[in-house]
Amino acid sequence: MHDTVKSFQIREIVCIVCPNGCRIRCAQTPDGLQCSGQKCKRGVDYAAAELTHPMRSLTTSVKTAFPDSPVVSVRTDGEIEKAKLIDVAKALGQVIVEHRVKIGDIIAKDICGTGVNIICTSDRLMHP
Amino acid sequence: MMQEQIFDVTVIGAGPAGLAAALAADHAGAKTLLIEREARLGGILKQCIHDGFGLVRYKEKLSGPEYAERFIEQLPQSGVVTWTLSFVSQIKRDGTDSILIVITREGMKQVRTRSLILATGCRERTSRQIGVHGRHCAGVFTAGTAQYYTNILGKLPTKRCVILGSGDIGLIMARRLTLEGAEVVGVYEAKPTPSGLTRNVSQCLWDFEIPLHTSKTVTRLFGDARLAAVEIASVDACMCPIAGTEEIIPCDALILSVGLIPENELAESIGVPIDAKTKGAVVDEHNETLLRGVFSCGNALHVNDLVDYVSESGEIAGKAAASRSNCARGLVPVECDNSLLYIVPQRICRNAEKQDRLFFFRSARDMDNATLTITKGGNTLYAKKFAHLRPPEMERLPIRLTPEQLVGNEPLRFHLEDSEHA
């Protein structure tokens, strides 16, 4: 994935912001970050973040106390550091939902000190 | 004699395609029935808990259940009659009406409908269809089955697995199983390039340092009651294993992500002509099949990679089914050569009021700076350049075609040309 052209380090990054999945070639030059291959400006922001502090949203499930739906799906309501994905998923392995929550309800606040909340993404507990 | 219930539009399948079709038909004033064999609405989206749904339609990154709920929550305010836990066992034709025998909780029911929409989704290819040799032991299942166990039943189906095939569901499950604490040894793909979306290779494999091995396949299975190991070998350009490249990988599961096939048992039972390329029905731009009054949409029509287009295809079918007439369509065939994997729709109505037509296609291979041309007889009707085309990424192409351009019975021919050959 790494090659060097004109003495600048080139890195190819796949933008995951939209389904186009543009392959963006990035180079840190004395004039700043140079990008090519992105179909829109959001790709440049994504590449800049990716090179310094990659962020991701997390989708997973947590256990419930209800036999009709033993798990319910959840996600982060914002992005967390990519390096924390596994830790947050592990922490959520300890959570058990004991109320019939609906889409958007908060399951866990400020998970692992990331500042983001975990919210429910399914209404299956509302329609047993 | 069962009492017959009469509807203008009946939709079979309440996944995203069927939900959108039923709501669109209702909106257009049709008396609409929606039939689903499962207890819950939403189809396969119920188990797709990852995000990325609705990016095109809502400009939001929704999970599958959240996306489905946007449609399900509109049903109570609509006039759509919904039957869940109901299975269509037989369809008969009476002129252009369809007569359905439906098995429901209250017993057998008979439905007469003016328009029928088939939104039955797709199913996954299994090991039988790809011919992996060895004992048939527990531990060999599809990525969709792994997804159902993990996301609906809350049971981790493996501790250490190999994924065969690089379809999107396999890539999504590689990440999902890793997050749940299982070890994914690697994703093995017989073709030289991955078949899933590039963004999924990036965010599901690279993010978790899961290796992707292309031009490799599983050649043998080992184990008694439960799978204990698989043999992997490199393949040549003809997909034949290369002797001497075998390696044995201990694992308790082999997860298959080797493709989806449109589900068309019901369609075939009434003689709806099927396209050998898409494995779905042959349709016109309103998603009406060659049988008048029978429509197809969503993944039953062709396997889509974005749910947003699945909903759109349901809406096209629902709207057309509500207002359909039996006037001659003046069908013009639409064909493609082997530079495209397929083209949908496969017919265009010369007599249609609307001149804006929507096509969906996939290129046959990776192409850069490709030019798409549409010809009819000797005339080029349309040309467009594409910077990149990849078979996993479906292209949506709205084109205006006038009645004058559609005169004559010669087919519309779609062709792609690489820059190298231009």
Ligand SMILES: Cc1cc2nc3c(=O)[nH]c(=O)nc-3n(C[C@H](O)[C@H](O)[C@H](O)COP(=O)(O)OP(=O)(O)OC[C@H]3O[C@@H](n4cnc5c(N)ncnc54)[C@H](O)[C@@H]3O)c2cc1C
């Ligand atoms: C396992 C799996 C995972 C997938 N994951 C993704 C993903 O992550 N992202 C993505 O964009 N796409 C995914 N897809 C593709 C997915 O199918 C589409 O995005 C979308 O769900 C298709 O919608 P649909 O309405 O056409 O079909 P479906 O969602 O499959 O819905 C079809 C419905 O028809 C019902 N049905 C079928 N036959 C009958 C019958 N005879 N009588 C009554 N009801 C019937 C079924 O029960 C089902 O509810 C996946 C497909 C599969 C098979």
Ligand code: SF4
């Ligand atoms: S660069 Fe723009 S168009 Fe390309 S994937 Fe990113 S968001 Fe989508």
